[in-house]
Amino acid sequence: MDATNLQSRVLVLTPLSIDDLMRIKNKESDRMEIQLDSETISESFRAAIIKKINKMNEISEELHPWYTYWIIVDRATMKGIGLIGFKGSPDENGYSEIGYGMSPNFRRKGLMTEAVNTLMEWARLNSNCKGIIAHALKTNSGSIKVLKNCGFQFVNSEELESVYVHKFI
Template identity: 30%
Template sequence: MGGDQLDEAVAYAAKVLRTAVELDWSVKAGGLDWSCLQTAEHVAGCIVAYAGQLTGRATDTWVPFEIAFDEGSGPDDAVSVIESTGGLLSAVVRTTPPGVRAYHPYPHGSADATGFAAMGVAELLLHTYDIAQALGVDAEPPAALCEATLAWLFPQVLPARRPADQWATLLWATGRRALPGRPKRERWRWHNALEIPAGRIVLREVSPAAAADLAAGGTGGLTWIEGGPFDGTRTAAEMITKAYASGVHRPEWGMFALVRVEDQVTVGGMGFHGPPDEEGVAEVGYDLAVGARGRGYASEALGSLSEWALARPEASSLLAIIEPENTASQAVVSRAGYVRISDRENLHAYARRATA
């Protein structure tokens, strides 16, 4: 998800909307309180705001500006503004350095360039549909764009099994229609990847889209230390990919990339085998590059990840299962506040519990 996908979404939106520039854009867009022209202005406003957030490096609020169409602007003008603002966001996404995040209110208060790209694509696809629906124009974007948007912004949603159904699933995920066996959603919200600071390391949530790339032998969009990604990371990515395809993946309770703050190089992976069970227990695991071991990275990251998890109401304790001969890993969990408990099938078990 990036500049290429934004360019494709802009081109699609412009093509659809230009077929309707001779129609009456003063009517309300489908399902919205705005007119079609106001909806187009909203799209352009969102897109340029996303670009402004990234270039301004906003940390705790929106950059205080907005755009408005000139008085007397019509539908053809609106399409031109969407193309112009879309080009701005595409350029900003392409040139934003790795690791830069900017304010967005949900769910964690920030997003990276990939997240803003995905949100821009979503704005373009969905509001083009709203306008087209009101004007009686056909609008169905490329299935690959819909699939990518779902995988980046709606990781908790069961994806469509057929490419032809991706668009319908995205419309359902955003409360625009019902699907067989899935009633129309009255409330919805997309998900931007979580990032947890851990001193010299930052834990960056791996989305189902990035996990699929890792499982297929790619990099997941990350810059890896020599020799990476590693077997444990790719295995974890396969687990996330399967969980997502089955509709049981839960954002934030999957895998995180361990990224070195100083150079944005990924040195390993860490995360959970799934969300907490009915007793509030979640199992942790991690995989660190040989060249990055012995520097305290894993203990710092595990400590921060554990603090984040145990502050969540659904988690009461975390569990680490380690082979008896793996003394280095045992030292990592001990430094991160875990204590030895009863063995699990000849494997050493360590736990860290939430404090009252």
């Protein structure tokens, strides 16, 4: 599966290289080709980036698009406004888990819904991928709204979060 830039109505999604992930982790994102909005990267994202780098160093480069973050770029400003990605290639049941986050400066505009739909369309092209799983904190109404807008169905509830699934038809 090709991991070139994905384009939607107002966004471009670009898979980040290990070098780009290292720059973000080391707070050197100003050295990246695409500049990030100053509010895009939280400390929890930095912790997740370390895990992604470690996993990507252990797998074939052709699988990197399933493990890396994709930068969400606003086509109007060409600025990175968020990150989205899977937590690995589809499992033995054909599902991959998605995670995402966006700068507070760009929330509540439908952009994350557009980004999730765009990345799911890319995943759908993989014949091994039967659908996408997402975990959302019960208190994160914005994320839950994105998942519902993208056709995810509630599956079950855990102590702090709920699990949603989107099955490809």
